[in-house]
Amino acid sequence: MTDENSITGAYVEAGKEFTRDTRYVxxxxxxxxRDGYPVEPGRYRLVVARACPWANRAIIVRRLLGLEDVLSMGVCGPTHDQRSWTFDLDPGGVDPVLKIPRLQDAxxxxxxxYPRGITVPAIVDIPTGQVVTNNYPQLTLDLSTEWKQYHREGAPDLYPEALRPEIDEVAELVFKDVNNGVYRCGFAGTQESYEAAYDRLFARLDWLTHRLATQRFLVGDTITEADVRLFTTLVRFDAVYHGHFKCNRSKLTEMHVLWDYARDLFQTPGFGDTIDFAQIKEHYYVVHSDVNPTQIIPKGPDLANWPEPHGREALGGSPFGDGTPPHPPKPDEVVPADHWVFGGSPA
Incomplete structure (x- = not known):
């Protein structure tokens, strides 16, 4: 099995379809x-890379829930070698809290x-320096439920109990056909597996288009975990998946319902302000060297249209319901404006 975050150095197996290794800590x-790791403010460190869509989920959820002062965050650089994600953005290439240069050390x-890929996101126990979990689907759900005591005032309920069956159902479909579907296209080792993944991807995007044509969010009247999971793929679609992964029936900007939906979320505090397009592009086009042997990073696409009005308020609902938007990002967690939307920040 192969994982998108794997450190094997190769992502495409000739003659085989892409299969993600979903065995996590x-x-x-x-x-x-109950597992020996109680929720404790300041005890743990969330390690992420802004380039990675799976890690991006955790960044968004942490910020929406206001856990920044409870759960610190270490940020790896956009590229990694065959051994591990690295802390090359930090002075001396060492995480200032964990005091390690490579995530593999944890x-x-x-x-x-440990026999599998050194993946992000991961939560590390600071006192022992040991990784606790890299199970990214459960990780964000636990931030919403197990960490509830430490949520900010006005935080959204991203996993409301009454809607959990529907959120789980929609999220599973999105994972199989969209989140993982783009990788099944990009890392396909046969024409047949690529075309099958391509057809599944766009069939699901058409299904999502129909669903979102009459409702503002995927499940219910406010943002939920389901929206977070879809957003991190959509926001990368034109920048990398359309070209790099050959998901080229349509650009996101040509799928008007999904494009409006993605802009609605992007302009919601906690979503777009976590996005680093420069790091996203560098990661995919440089690290996946068997897909892009020249490692040339394309200049496009034009990103200046992300802040344009989306008009989805007319469908009703509101991102935070009776709650409130999160505070602006902490100064040391702000994405540089020219990495976010060229020409400035969303209004």
Missing amino acids: STRITADG YFARIPD
Whole structure:
């Protein structure tokens, strides 16, 4: 099995379809500490890379819930070598809290013979320096539920109990056909597996178009975990998936319902202000060298239209319901404006 975050250095197996390794370190951080890791402010560090869509989910959820002062965040650079994601954005190439140069150090501290990819997002126990979990689907759900005591006032309920079955159902379809579907296109090792993945991807995008044509958000009248999971793929679609992964039936900007929906979320505090298009493009076009042997990073697409009006307020609902938007990002977590939307920040 292959994982998009893998450190093998190769992403396409000739003659085979892409299969994601979904075996993760499944330990959970919970309010009651039943796995040995209770929720404690300041104890853990969320390690991410802004380039990675799976890590981007955790960045968004942490920010929407206002957990910045409870759960610190370490940010890896956009590229990695065959060994690990690295902290090359930090002075001396060392994470200032964990005091390690490579995320693999935290994995090996807990599991010395860890056999799989060194993936982000990961949560590390600061006192021991050991990775606790890299199970990204459960990680964000736990931030919404197990960390509830530490949510900011006015934080949204991203996983409301009454809507969980529908959120889970929609999220699973989105994962299989869209989140992972773009990788099944891009890392396909046969023409047949590529075309099958392509057809599934765009069939699901058509299904999502129909669903979102009459409702502002995927499930219910406010943003939920389902929207976070779809957004991180849509926001990367034209910048990398359309060309780099050959998902080229239509650009996002040509799928008008999804384009309006994506801009609606992008302009919502906590979504667009986490996006670093420069790092996203550098990661995909440089790291996936078997897909892009020249490692040339394209100049396009033009990103200046992300702040344009979307008009989806007319469908009703509101992003935060009775709650409030998050505060602006912490100064040391602000994405440079020229990495976010060329020409400035969303209004």
